Amino acid sequence: MKIHHIAIWTTQLEEMRNFYCTYFNGISNQKYVNQNKGFESYFIHFDDCASLELMKCADIDSRTEGEQLGYCHLAFSLGSKDSVLELTDRLRRDGCQIVGEPRVTGDGYFESVVLDIDGNRVELVSEDS
DSSP: OOOOEEEEEOSOHHHHHHHHHHHHOOEEOOOEEETTTTEEEEEEEOTTSOEEEEEEETTOOOOOSSOOSSOOEEEEEOSSHHHHHHHHHHHHHTTOOEEEEEEEOTTSOEEEEEEOTTSOEEEEEESOO
């Protein structure tokens, strides 16, 4: 058994699509639109792992800031400590908010944490600490 996809509601569909395709090498399908429901979505596919569904709907309000029940974070395994450092630096240069500087966690991972366009937490992880 494996996770098929993770879904995120957003009010910034195109910007979120660009974020995950640009920084995480995601491949997007064509936009799905259901005009009757005011619903639009993209599936972003990644190499040999779960997909990310980005969804926008006219009657879904934006979420409040801060931690809450439900979606907590999405983690991408980058393969090496150097890759985590390089992508963290690139995201910082491009104006993304780094909320967790690169570090070794208590359980032995090397990681940093960045916020995506909507403020969702994205962990950049390596088992190579």
